[in-house]
Amino acid sequence: MTDVREDVQRRCNTIEEAYEFMLAYAAQGLTGDVGSQSGGQLRELLTRAAAALQDIGEVFDSLIERESLEPAARYRAFLAVLDRDARDSLAAVELVLAQRSISSQLVDNLNASIHLRALLTDLFLIDELLTPPPIATGAP
DSSP states (O other), X not given: OOOHHHHHHHHHHHXXXXXXXHHHHHTTTOSOOTTOHHHHHHHHHHHHHHHHHXXXXXXXXXXXXXXXXXXXXXXXXXXXXXHHHHHHHHHHHHHHHTSSSOOHHHHHHHHHOHHHHHXXXXXXXXXXXXXXXXXXXXXX
């Protein structure tokens, strides 16, 4: 079974990877994704990001519980923010995926979505919290 911490980090990485690709896709000026190699890759990455967003709040809650993160009330308060931002972002991603053709302009608008930007900021914060601090060498 995958460690909960690794699951959270994997989900964060998957979502960040999709966002980075979307930035490049938006810059291409494509009128649609049909027949385009990057369009196929876009749909794959968006689908993976949508899967990573599913229940990410519950996974983070498991991490809080399993690792006894303290102060738990503060982590759970942030969990509510993460869960809301993830659900809002998932709705936007799924709406884009439901389109027959995905243009660069549509992806640019998704990138600019306040919901997605808030989610990414949440993920950067989580990623930083889960990264162990460097070991001090004792030298000034």
